[in-house]
Amino acid sequence: MSVVTESVEWSFAREGELPGEEWDAWVVPAFGDSDEWAASLPEEIRSSVAEARSRGVRLEAKGRVECWPTHGRLPVPYLIVCGFGDGRDGRRTTTRDVRTALAEAGRLAADRKLAALAVSLPYAATVDDGGAFGAFAAFGAKGAREPFFAPRRVEESWPLTVRAAAEGLLLGAYRPPSYRSQADDEAGRFPIRRVRFFVGDNQTDPPSLERAAEAAERTADATAFARDLTNTPADRLGPSELAQQAAELAAEYGFECEVLDEREMRARGMNGVCAVGAGSVRPPRLIALKYRGASRAMSDDVHVSEAIGLVGKGVVFDTGGLCIKSCEGMEEMIGDMGGAAAVLAVCRAIGRWKPPIDVVAVVPAVENMPSGTAFRPGDVIRTYSGKTVEVANTDAEGRIILADAVAYARELGAGRLIEVSTLTGSALATFGGVATPVTSNDAAFLEHFLESARLSGERMWPMPVFDEYLDWVKSDVADVRNLGNPSKWAGAITAALFVGMFAESTPWIHLDIGGTFWLRKRCGTEPERATGAAVRTILYYLERIAEGLGGNTFE
Incomplete structure (x- = not known):
């Protein structure tokens, strides 16, 4: 059985069969005791394991990957061994482990220009537990129960294992665009072209694996699209160019598209975007x-x-405005539109997928620069919702443009909101680039969303929304102040609650990807530089919505 997506041909066979000479490499997982997994290898290759x-x-160590030439001992020229974990921590292999291990294999395969891979998956992994604790009710959110932590159930899933493996291969093999005068001749963003999974005998639903592979390629493609946009230098991607990208996407996939310029925004009262x-x-x-x-829905279900x-x-670029940033690391501010990139990437996936849901996407596109016409500390801005904002710091500009955008999304009919932004350095200081803080005003919405994060393998963690934090963004001269007071306390929380004020009673989730949108060193599935943070989780959430929140999409 096989399925061909836009960039990769996927096929499936039973574990125990040997890949033929049409494959460039055979990817084998190392797990548990070496004698256990090595016993499944042909005798001709066990000597390499023993050596x-x-x-x-x-x-077997997580993150370990080795590539050995087979020297004619197998039909395939290379054997790639990737570590799934040695079991010393007492944990079973999770889908996150699979995704991470296959990302290392995909990265190595891309480096060696190995385009056709046979991949052994001898058993189904358990679904990742989302960290040390599972999801819990939002502190202070509407409908929240008493806050609690609960360990997650253990569940095995062949479709989610295949999806994790396929996503890992493609996310690891991703190659960003190059601006060198003599760029390498790469075969697109995914050098891998054919993959065959050899799955265990206990897998009984082949069509679900095909659907999983299709969804994996769609998700990886969207993530790569977000990475490409976020990696684009600001001299090549201004507000108009970002709007053009959105218009082209809309034309390709049949979306309605509206682009407002500064005159139209000013006339409508979108003064937050105009000021920044x-x-x-x-x-x-x-x-x-x-x-x-x-x-397009065929039933009420x-x-x-x-x-x-x-x-x-x-x-598209953030200097901090008149409250200018330090020059150290400012080049990374080409990625301050990572939230916009994530939203447009999700729209791209939706356009390919055609789910039976309605989606409204709003992106405020600006460049925050110092000049004689720049907005100033002390200004009071009347936003699109009518609420006024005292500007305490021009480097807290993102929340001001989001105030207009969130209000406009509600006007366009959004019944629930997912807002993504590189909002604060506090998110990085708190979570160290490992996890994305999540804030919400609705406990049920948050719980479903965090479950989607667990399935996607992205680390996310809920933040408290106690009323006391709202006092810190109160202003003496306006409805709200754009910087918490004290300014150095709970910055990720106060920034989120500022934006939440403009969501009002609409169920809302805020993802602060300020620490996860950009890495200075690759980690797991994520490359150096832009990561495409939040794309996978949002897509997993939308898939569950399209399936009526009836569990995972494939079973």
Whole structure:
């Protein structure tokens, strides 16, 4: 059985069969005791395992990957061994382990230009537990129960194992665009072209594996799209260019598209976006996309009556404005539109997938620059909702443009909101680039979303929303202040609650990807530089919505 997606041909066979000479490499997982997994290898290759073991190499260690030429002992020219974990911590292999291990294998295969891979998956992994504790009710959120932590159930899933493996291969093999004068001739963003999974005998639903592979390629493609956008230098991607990207996407996939320029925004009262963009010679844009898929629903079971709103911060470059940043690391601010990139990437996946849901996406696109026309500390801005904002710091600009965007998304019919933004350095200081803090005003919404994060393998963690934090963003001269007071306390929380004020009673989730949108060193599935943070989780959530929140998408 096989399925061909836009960039990869996927096929499946039973574990125990040997890959033939049409494959460039055979990817084999190392797990538990080496004698256990090595016993499944042909006798001709076990000597290589024994030799590595004699040198003290722990092939089973997570993140370990080795590539050996087979020298004619097997039909395939290379054997890639990747570590799934040695079991010393008492944990079973999870889908996150699979995704991470196959990312290392995909990275190595891409480096060696191995385009056709045979991959052994001898057993189904358990679904990742989302960290040391499972999801819990949002502290202070509407409908929240008493806060509690609960260990997650253990469940095995062949479709989610295959999806994790396929996503890992592609995410690891991702190659960003190059701007060198003599760029390498790469075969697209995914050098891998054919993959065959050899799955265990206890797998009984082949069509579900095909659907899993399709979804994996769609998700990886969207993540790569977000990475490409976020990696684009600011001299090549201003507000107008970002709007053009959105318009092209809309034309390709049949979305409704609206782009407002600075005059139209000013006339409508979108003064937050206009104020932040006033310092740049490149004027701001407000982008709105609409996807109407609910009418395609074939039954009430999958029909969603309200639109899901996606809002992404689109600061194409952030100097900090008049409150200018330090020059150290400022080049990374080409990625301050990572939230916008994530939202447009999700829209790209939706366009390919055609789910039976309605989606509204809003992206405020600006450049925050210092100049004689820039907005100033002490200014009071009347936003699109009518609420006024005292500007305490021009480097807390993202929340100001999001105020207009969230209000506009609600006006366009969003019944619940997912807002993504590189909002604070506090998110990085708190979670160290490992996890994305999540804030919400609705406990049920949050619980479903965190379950989607668990399935996707992205680390996310809920933040408290106690009323006391709201006091810290109160202003003496306006409705709200754009910086918490004290400014150095709970920055990720106060910034989130500022944005939440403009969501009002609409169920809302805020993802602060300020620590996860960009890495200075690759880690697991994520490359150096732009990561495409939050794309996978949002897509997993939308898939569960499209399936009526009836568990995972494939079973």
